[in-house]
Amino acid sequence: MSRVRTVLGDIRPEDLGVCDAHDHLFLRSPRLPGQELDDPAAARAELAAFRAAGGAAVVQWTPYGMGRRAADLPGLSRTTGVRLVCATGLHQAAHYAPQTLDSLRGRLAEVFVSELTDGIGSTGALAGLIKVAGGFHALDPHARWTMTAAAEAHHATGAPVAVHLELGTGALDVLDLLCGELGVPGDRVILGHLNRFPDPVVHRQAAASGCWLAFDGPSRAQHATDWRMPEAVRALADAGFGDRLLLGGDTVVAGARSVDGGPGMPYLLRRAWPRLAAELGEELVGRIFREHPGRAFAADWR
Template structure:
């Protein structure tokens, strides 16, 4: 039977509840100096605020080597009552020291499988998804390497693959690689950041593969396209893809947290949810937030 793998153990898909399907509690990168998400107290406060707004679960997409602070996640989940899903995987090369990447050569899929089945480090926390990343309108050698490893780990475990689309681009290239070449079923793939490149034709073509379409934000960097999201979702629903949609907050820097004056995780439920309800109706928005994440991240674990 399919289960969602949380940091406190596996749960039935229907037990996940209202879910932020793409966010970060902890994250560190040389590309974001001085903006790290590394404060456990702030993470707890953010989860408390999200819970108060009606949230029940968060899928954290922070992958291997980017400051996941996995050992803190069970404590945070117990303290706040919010279910947490942790990721394995690898981001773009720019986020890592070259020496670290070299050390993963020849064993990347093995690392992913171990984190999904045995646990991350000595924490005992098992990852529930594999996060990888594409490039801007293209896939470089690093992306192909990480996606090949992710596909191998998927075939070994059944785990879903969540993909960072750089500025929302490259969705069809990702699907060509993962689905056509590497034989990953479309419904085991989550494409992130589609709101950042709001091409309705590409979005419908991507949805036709059976993949999940994640719309996440808001952010200062992508504010120019944030306001397109309600109409983009309605167009996809009208085209018959209402059952493929996910929503997330994608908080990646400390200043974006609600406890630091930013929109943060609660914004998804406080402002985005009622805005989307005006366009899509309560029933569909409730499914996108409360049903689809359980379906997207549930696995018949091998």
């Protein structure tokens, strides 16, 4: 039976509730010096603000080696009442020291499987998805290595595979590799950041694989987000793919949190939801927030 694997245990998909399908409570990268999400008190306040806005669950896409603070997640979930799903996986090479990547050679899939089934280190928290990343309009050897390991871990556990698309590009290359060469079913793949490259033809071609289409990061400067997202989402719904859509906030730096003066997680519910409802209707948007994440992130765990 399919279950969503939260940091407090497995739950039924329908019990996930109103969900931010792609966000970050904690994140650290050499590409974002001085902008780390690394404050448990701020994370708790952000979750409380999200809860007050009507949110019930957050899927944190921060993968291995990027400061996800998995040990803090169960306590934050209990304290705030927000269900949390944690990622394993690996981001682009630029986010890691070379020695970190070298230490994972020959055992990457094993690490993913262990974090999905045994827990992350000594925290006791289980990961509930595998996060990997493509490059700009291409898949470099690092992306192929991580996606091959992700596919192996998926086949061993049933876990969903979530993909960072660099500036929203490369969706079809990712699907050719994951679903074509590596045999991951389309409905076990979540493509992130499609709003950043709003090509309706590519969106429809990707959707035809059966994958999940995530529009995340509203209110970001220099991305085609708020003003193009309703149009792109409506086009997919009109083409018959309204049942494959996900929405997320993707807060990646401290200044973007609502408690630090940014839009943060509540923006997704306070502003993006009503704007999309005006375009798509309340019924579909409600399903995108309440029903779709449970289906996308559930697995028949092995």
